[in-house]
Amino acid sequence: MNISVIGAGTCDKDTYAIAEHIGKLIAHKGAVLVTGGLGGVMEAASKGAKETGGTVIGLLPGFSKKDANAYVTIPVITGLSHARNVIVVRSADAVIAVAGEYGTLSEIAIALKLGKPVIGLNTWENIEGVVKADNADDAVARAFELAGKSM
Secondary structure: OEEEEEEOOOOOHHHHHHHHHHHHHHHHOOOEEEEOOOOOHHHHHHHHHHHOOOOEEEEEOOOOHHHOOOOOOEEEEOOOHHHHHHHHHHOOOEEEEEOOOHHHHHHHHHHHHOOOOEEEEOOOOOOOOEEEOOOHHHHHHHHHHHHHHHO
16 A cells, blocks of 8 residues: 655644654555655655655655655656656555645645545645544544545
């Protein structure tokens, strides 16, 4: 199972800690983590997953593996800039959005359009189809539950 974590490219310590915990839980449950491979929420989730022994796929927007955060185990060079957002969500069985701005909003919209389950935590409010989570544990539990139904 693949779970994508999307969100803010830069974030505060609290958001980082939430995303890191999400990454740990995803790896602990045996899923592969997919992110955009850069900083902020992507780095935090990657750190949590890698430090728990998980696999982290980073779908990079540019042309160099060097752009990947230190916790990506499989960097994928796309050269697609923001268009890689489609691949990030298409690769997922479920998507967890943590905080974020317009890039995250685009990924949420693409995921919903593709029929992927989207779980939101401290992210865009009032988007029909996004399942609101109360905390990191709730977000991951819902992602696994909904991913199983969509497979």
